[in-house]
Amino acid sequence: MLSNIIIATGIFIIAYFLGSFPTGYLAGKLLKGIDIREHGSGSTGATNVLRTLGKVPGSIVLLIDAVKGVLAIAIANTVFTLNLFPTLPAEWQAYLVPLAATGAILGHSKSIWLDFGGGKSVATSVGVLLAMSWQVGLATIVVFGMALAVSRMVSIGSIAGAVSATMWMLVFDRPLPSVIFAIVGGIYVIWRHSANIHRIIAGTEPKLGQKLESST
Numbered sequence: 001m002l003s004n005i006i007i008a009t010g011i012f013i014i015a016y017f018l019g020s021f022p023t024g025y026l027a028g029k030l031l032k033g034i035d036i037r038e039h040g041s042g043s044t045g046a047t048n049v050l051r052t053l054g055k056v057p058g059s060i061v062l063l064i065d066a067v068k069g070v071l072a073i074a075i076a077n078t079v080f081t082l083n084l085f086p087t088l089p090a091e092w093q094a095y096l097v098p099l100a101a102t103g104a105i106l107g108h109s110k111s112i113w114l115d116f117g118g119g120k121s122v123a124t125s126v127g128v129l130l131a132m133s134w135q136v137g138l139a140t141i142v143v144f145g146m147a148l149a150v151s152r153m154v155s156i157g158s159i160a161g162a163v164s165a166t167m168w169m170l171v172f173d174r175p176l177p178s179v180i181f182a183i184v185g186g187i188y189v190i191w192r193h194s195a196n197i198h199r200i201i202a203g204t205e206p207k208l209g210q211k212l213e214s215s216t
Helices: 002-020 023-032 046-053 055-081 090-109 122-132 134-151 154-171 176-192 194-202
Strands: none
Touching (some): 002 055, 002 090, 023 046, 046 055, 046 122, 055 090, 055 122, 090 122, 090 176, 122 134, 122 176, 134 154, 154 176, 154 194
C-alpha cells in the first residue's frame, strides 16, 4: 500500500513539473527580453502573451501549455497500459488520472520556476480534458468558442468553459473522480479569473484584440 501511495505521489509531482514549464515567461524573455509578468494582466498565460507579444507567440504558448496537460494524463495512463507497476491496482487509474490533471493545472498556475506564480490554467485545463475524454474536451472548447464569439472576452469564454466541464463529464458518463475533478478544477479556474470578473463588472475588461494596461 505504501509503495502505491509513493507511486501516486510521484505521478502527481511529475505532472506538476510538466505544468510548471514557464512557456509564456520564456516567450517574453526570448522574443522581447521582457518579463511578461510586468505587462498586461501580469499572467504568463497565452491570452496575456497574445496581447503583449502577438498572435503567433500567443498561439504557440497556447499549444505548448495545452500539450503539458496532455502529457501529464498520458503519463498517468501509460503507467497502467504498460503495467509499469504490477502492484498498482487497475481501479486506481480512475483516481490517478484526475490526480495528474490536478498536478498539471497547479503547476501551470503556481510554477516553482516563477515564485509560484503563472497563468490561469485555461490552456492546460483544456489539454487535460482532451486527454481524459476527447468528447468532454471538445464540448468544452465549443462552449468557450461560443461565449467568446458573443462577448469578445477571453475571460468570459474561459469561465463559461470551466463551468460547462462538469456538465459534460456527466453527459458523457465519466467516472466520479473525473466529475469531482471537473467541479474542483472549474472552481479553481474561476477563482484564478477573479481580477477579470471584477473588471467585467466594472466594464473595463478588454475585448479580443484590445490591450490591458499593465497591472503593475
